Amino acid sequence: ETKVMDVASLTAPNRTNAQFKLAWLDKYGLIVSARDPRTSEILSVKCRFCEFGRGDRNDEGRKRKRTERVKYFGRPWRTDNMQRHLKNQHSERFKEYSQLDSSSKRSKYFQKLEATRPFASLNRTRNDPLAAFAKVQVILDISKEIVEVIIAELSRDCSTNGEESANRDKMFTLVDEGGCKHYEASWPNRLQFEMVVSYIAVGVSFRQCSRIAVVTKENKGFSPMGNISMGKVVQIVRYTCALNYEVLRGILANVWAFSIAMDGGTKATVPYLDCRLRFVVGGKLFNLHLVALPMYESHTGENMFLLISQFLSALCPNWRSKLISVSTDGASNMTGRYRDVVTRLDQACLDGFYSIWCGAHQLDLVVQAIFVRMLDSSFVSSLQAVTGHLRRQQSLCRELGSQCPKFVDTRWLSIEKLVRWLIKNQTTLVAYMNDNQPACKPTLSWWIMVYLVYDFTEMINEVFTRLQGLTTLVSTQETLLKQLENQLRREGHVKGPVVPNELVAHTDWSSCDSSHLPVYSKGGFYMGIMEAEEHIRNRMLFVRENMDSMKRENFEEYRKILLSVQVMYVDVVAGINKITVERDRSNRRTTTLPPVLPKQLLTFSRAQFNDLLILQKRRILESMSEEQLGELEQEYKQFKDQTYQERGFVEMIERMPDSTAFDDAWQTIRMKYPLLCAFFGGIASVFPGTSTVESDFSIIGWGKGDSRASLTNFSLEGILQCKQFDVLQQIQALMNELGPPREASSKCLYISYSLK
Incomplete structure (x- = not known):
């Protein structure tokens, strides 16, 4: 007979008022195993030494085999019982542990024990820790709004093409406790639950997950896994989504402000509006996926706002009083329905609302415009021809040990990756071109530009990567952009800014003499030929020597390269100087965001x-x-x-x-x-941009293959939520340590034990 003991049953009146002291965890080598979901009070602890066996003592002559079960302690708290257990079962290890003079050393003691743990067989016995873990029951207590609004919406497209599909009404049970309604559910095997979540998180489909579980059980004798049909996988993923949103509901109830970032994605059959969430708990800044909402042609800005507001209302009823910022990429399509959403969110929220235009995206546009301008030049057309030819040379690729990267003329980042590869393999490539004389054989001036473009893009790409961090602040973004501007001005010897009418700018070499060299300017910044030549003298020896000879032998090519240098550095400095991430309600630039550090x-x-x-x-x-x-x-x-x-x-x-x-x-x-x-x-919590939102859409890339062409709203959301399940459970644990939640009803995941 199976007896299920709910955590709530552990809160019966005590025979003693003694409270558990946190110092005992470090002193006796214990770890918290259960807390009261409402008060966060410690209900039970377990012995960490037991996780590594009870092998301290000699069992020779002993009639009964020593138990391998982990020892748990509960109320009433008695330190004499703890000491007796440690003395009788772990005398040698506890003696070593007690001699350590700091908490950090004691923590490392268990890390060393973990490193020496032998690899365990998959064929588990009934006393094995994983076999016992499989008997642990997962109990869910989910808010009524989350189940009836969010989970119900995800269930609409959960059809699995004829496969077994879980029914929401059977999965969740509505409970009415004195007028306070919520849903409850359970899963009998925690090991099974967490392994399915792990499989889905790395990108396997629901069908593949079910098959992996079957193979693991049948071929490897891993019986604690149990049977997992595709319907069970769907059910576990839906439970995971519900648990995650319940944790987020509790988090948002206990923070005074949070921010979201939005970006539209078109990689899937149905476009999505993806939203991410940022907040601070316990002095730590978190950046998590919130939801991916499908956008159909009929979805106007007003409809999209209603969809988002309905979702936020289920997750955080007073979101209008807590949402402090919305960040977008500021693309041209934000003037359409996307901008309508941002405008409506701004109007719905309280004063002190911040609208952010992604700084990384603005930088991307600035640099991309420079390379678009260069598309008409012989350099880019030759780059396309050389790349196409090299990618077809299989024997050359084998000799180099790598294939030439693709050239995508719509993304400057692809050019940075490509020129790096060309420079790395220049010696071999030049020898190959000389031997085979292909029609696309590049000139010496082209190779010089490869080096110059690499230096230029390398500086920008380093900052561009740092701008896209999960916890980057708006102020940090502004600092990084200013540092990049100063670095580019220094490397390119760019002067300015000056008033436009004070600058005579032209690029006509025919009318120039030594006292009036041509100048290229934009946005008040300028760079003369002398500055361009100084930039060349500071490049690698290959560039310096060949430019000196070119100046004498082919002056026309020489001046074209100098002009390209002027355009690259002046345009990018002028563009970065205009970047402003903060916008007002009319999408105009503003600088009202206060300091936070x-x-x-x-x-x-x-x-x-x-x-x-x-x-x-x-x-x-x-x-x-x-x-x-x-x-x-x-x-x-x-x-x-x-x-x-x-x-x-x-x-x-x-x-x-x-x-x-x-x-x-x-x-x-x-x-x-x-x-x-x-x-x-x-x-x-204000997002500096939408780069982390864009990373969510990479899930569609590796989540969809030829056999997954019909990735649905639920399957996409299931993958994204499984990926952050562990992080949300860690945040929940952090909130429990900080104290009782603001709302007594915001109780999330807790565990009951199924006792045989």
Whole structure:
């Protein structure tokens, strides 16, 4: 007979009022195994030594085999029982452990034990930890709105082409507890549950996942896995989506502000509007997938706004008071229905709302425009011809050990990758061209441009990559763009900016003499021929020597290369100088986003802080009380007083680089100024761009093959949610450590044990 013990049953009245002390975890080598889902109080702990067996003592002559089960401790908490167990079962290891003089050393002690754990056989016994793990039951407690709105919407297109399909009404049971309705569900095998989630997260289809499970069980004798049909896989994935959204619901209930970023994707049969979510919990900035919404031709901006608002209302009923920012890529199509969505979201939310145009996308447009301008030149046409020829030479590819990268004239990043490969293999390629004399054999000036283009794109690509980090701040993005602008000005010897009418710009060489050299200008920035020549002298020896000889032998080619250098560097500097990521409600540039890092707050006065509080007061009071608002003001006063009184404190903050991540910047002072960290964390949640949203659409690329041409809304969402299941469970654990949730009803995943 199977007896299921719910965690709630562990909250029966105690015979003692003794509370568990967190210091016991480190002292006795314990780890928390269960918490009360409502209060986060510790209900049970387990012995970490038991995970590595009870092999300290000699069992010779012993009649009964020593048990291999892990020891659990619960209330009433008695340290004498803990000590007795450690002395009798783990005497040698506990003696070594007790002699360690710091928590970090004790933590590493178990890491070393883990490294020595032998590889276990897949054929499990009934006392094996994985076999026991398979008996653990997963209990779900999901909000009514999530099941009836979000999960119901995902279920609409969950047909599996005739395969077994789970029924939502059978999967979830509606429970009414004193007028408070919610849904409950369970899964009998936690091992099975988590392995399916892991398989889907790496991109296998539902059908493949079911087949892998069958092969694992039948061919490898892995009986704890159990039988998994495709219908069960669908059901587990739907449970995973529900669990993830329940965790997100609890998170959004306990933060004062959050941000979303949106981008449209057209790689699938049906276009999608993908949304990501950023927030700060416990001083840590998180960036997660929110939802991918299908967009049909009939979806106007108004319809899309209603779809998003319906979704947000199910996830966070007061989202209009908490959403602080929306980021988009600022593309031309944002003037259509996408922009209508952003405008409506802005109007629906409180004042103090920030609209962001992706800085990385703006940089991409600037650089792409430069290469589009070069498409008419002989360099790019020759690049296309050379690339096509080299990719067809199979014997040459085998000799080089790699194939020539593809050339895509619509993406400058493809050119950067291509020229890097050409430079790496230049010696072999030149010898091949000389021996075979193909029609596309490039000239010496073409090879010089390859080197110049590589230097140019390498600098930009390094910053472009850093702009797309999951936790990049808007202020960090602005710093990186300014640093890139300065680097390009320095490398290209670009001058300016100056007033346009003060600059005489022309590129007509015929009327020039030594006292009036031609200048190329744009946007107030300019670069003369002398500056271009100085740039050449600072390049690699191959470029320097061949340009010197070309100046004497082929002056026409020489001046064309110098003009290309002028165009590249002046255009990119002028373009970056105009980039502004913050926009107002009319999509005009603005610079109203306040600072968020301690280093930036050194020059942020109390008057400016009060102005910010006034702007965000209504939004703050949705999550904080008037008393907490007063405490927030007091914390900022204490922070400013400390900067005036303690020089060492200021020096510590000033040593932080401008590009320091939010988590690292606040780590040392978060505990002293918790409300201040949470407040600026809400503002730091603002997305600097949409690059992380675009990464979600790569899922469609590796999630769809010839056999998965009909990737549906549910299957796409299932993959994305399974990928972040572990992260959300870690955030939930972090919130439990920080204290009880703001809403007592926001209880998420908890486990019951099925006892045989």
